[in-house]
Amino acid sequence: EAGVAQSPRYKIIEKRQSVAFWCNPISGHATLYWYQQILGQGPKLLIQFQNNGVVDDSQLPKDRFSAERLKGVDSTLKIQPAKLEDSAVYLCASSHLALTGGQDTEAFFGQGTRLTVV
Amino acid sequence: QQPVQSPQAVILREGEDAVINCSSSKALYSVHWYRQKHGEAPVFLMILLKGGEQKGHEKISASFNEKKQQSSLYLTASQLSYSGTYFCGTDQTGANNLFFGTGTRLTVIP
Numbered sequence: 001e002a003g004v005a006q007s008p009r010y011k012i013i014e015k016r017q018s019v020a021f022w023c024n025p026i027s028g029h030a031t032l033y034w035y036q037q038i039l040g041q042g043p044k045l046l047i048q049f050q051n052n053g054v055v056d057d058s059q060l061p062k063d064r065f066s067a068e069r070l071k072g073v074d075s076t077l078k079i080q081p082a083k084l085e086d087s088a089v090y091l092c093a094s095s096h097l098a099l100t101g102g103q104d105t106e107a108f109f110g111q112g113t114r115l116t117v118v
Numbered sequence: 119q120q121p122v123q124s125p126q127a128v129i130l131r132e133g134e135d136a137v138i139n140c141s142s143s144k145a146l147y148s149v150h151w152y153r154q155k156h157g158e159a160p161v162f163l164m165i166l167l168k169g170g171e172q173k174g175h176e177k178i179s180a181s182f183n184e185k186k187q188q189s190s191l192y193l194t195a196s197q198l199s200y201s202g203t204y205f206c207g208t209d210q211t212g213a214n215n216l217f218f219g220t221g222t223r224l225t226v227i228p
Binding site for chain 1: 120150158159160161162165205207213214215216217218219220221
């Protein structure tokens, strides 16, 4: 099966500019995640969608970050305005229904978008 | 809420064994283990559920001590392909919203 698709792979912007990332999850996966991974650290969950509803966005800096998942499939993550500390790899992942846990909640990650804010 | 992993880094020769530990201060529903190679996406290794058995995957296995909120990943007879950074992700609610540790960098040399 096709994996999680993300674009663009790389993006360089100046601080205070805006940027958007796109993610297409594995077909049939109800749950979609956006993670931020700063160099040398583990991924940090920004937002989790179940179909087109938000399950968890407690770590999303809502003053500058926004995300949507229209129609419960593709998703976009936006940063406006960007700061230097937003430089990171933004990973999208998807999994089957996750609310009850269990063996089928393996998350598949995309290749990520490497964002550099200068 | 971020779990603590140890060691931070380890170097092995092919065929040697290693143990990576993951500890949380919160009660856990499950622990997930991933491996990430440089410049690549994290790849799933296994999930350990509360009340579940020790899991195995070829020469990689793991355990979960619910009382101590600790998990350990065991790599036996390491291969060059095992090199990478290993992350544990902890799930406190069963909703799969993971908190990842800072990672353990494993290097296997010939």
